[in-house]
Amino acid sequence: MAFEEFDDFESALKALIDKLDFDLENPLNDVDKVLCIEPHPDDCVIGMGGTIRKLTEMGKEVVYLCLTDGSMGTTDESVSAHELALTRRREEEESAKMLGVNRIIWLGYKDTELPYTVEARNQIIKVIRREKPDAVLAPDPWLPYEAHPDHVTAGRLALEAVSFSPLPNVVPSDLQLGIEPHQVDVLGFYYTAKPNYFVDITDLMKLKLRAVRAHRSQFTDDVWEKWEPFLRTVALYYGKKVGTKYAEGLRFIPGLFLHITPFAELI
Numbered sequence: 364m365a366f367e368e369f370d371d372f373e374s375a376l377k378a379l380i381d382k383l384d385f386d387l388e389n390p391l392n393d394v395d396k397v398l399c400i401e402p403h404p405d406d407c408v409i410g411m412g413g414t415i416r417k418l419t420e421m422g423k424e425v426v427y428l429c430l431t432d433g434s435m436g437t438t439d440e441s442v443s444a445h446e447l448a449l450t451r452r453r454e455e456e457e458s459a460k461m462l463g464v465n466r467i468i469w470l471g472y473k474d475t476e477l478p479y480t481v482e483a484r485n486q487i488i489k490v491i492r493r494e495k496p497d498a499v500l501a502p503d504p505w506l507p508y509e510a511h512p513d514h515v516t517a518g519r520l521a522l523e524a525v526s527f528s529p530l531p532n533v534v535p536s537d538l539q540l541g542i543e544p545h546q547v548d549v550l551g552f553y554y555t556a557k558p559n560y561f562v563d564i565t566d567l568m569k570l571k572l573r574a575v576r577a578h579r580s581q582f583t584d585d586v587w588e589k590w591e592p593f594l595r596t597v598a599l600y601y602g603k604k605v606g607t608k609y610a611e612g613l614r615f616i617p618g619l620f621l622h623i624t625p626f627a628e629l630i
Contacts, residue, residue: 404455410553413564419463558612
């Protein structure tokens with residue numbers, strides 16, 4: 364049916380999504396490699412640890428891109444920023460292996476000071492071009508009331524990097540290094556208040572909690588007394604939306620809708 368024949372928005376939108384071949388039923392089905400971008404060491408496992416484990420169990424490769432060093436995440440005055448950064452790297456490696464993730468790329472920006480700059484965006488573009496993932500997952504920068512600037516900045520940088528990584532005139536020096544432009548087929552957000560895709564993690568909740576707890580510098584016994592109930596409540600919140608006990612919620616958006624689209628939030 365030609366689009367000039369549509370008289371109502373709903374029918375046109377459905378037809379447009381079909382035309383874009385946007386499969387919200389199984390957005391990660393044809394994906395072989397996933398780049399999970401996290402502002403700090405522990406965000407991938409907290410945001411979507413169960414989903415990551417399901418992906419690696421299916422034989423899909425998941426690579427972490429950690430943007431900061433995590434050096435500010437302590438209230439212990441006896442721990443230096445340098446010492447904490449080293450500890451958190453070790454903890455992240457242990458946690459990642461529990462989920463089947465064997466590679467972590469570190470950009471090393473200072474925790475709490477992730478810069479919203481062209482330079483930072485270009486670093487992510489370079490990683491995308493080198494790794495050539497089929498899907499990129501990152502924090503939703505529009506999560507209401509999100510207080511941590513690194514989370515907001517990470518989501519915005521990821522969004523822009525995915526949009527610009529196919530364009531050869533963006534960071535043309537990459538071409539001189541033999542780093543070719545790359546089109547990411549699937550973009551999704553975790554830590555989202557507007558999920559449009561859910562993963563049942565009921566059978567993986569215990570593993571997810573163990574993988575989160577592997578970040579021992581962050582989750583001491585007294586902290587864990589609050590965080591375990593919090594993580595279970597978040598999973599119950601998503602699970603209630605789809606009729607399972609525990610779930611993780613993600614938000615996927617067609618690439619065409621990442622620019623000048625007034626109805627992107629309806630997807």
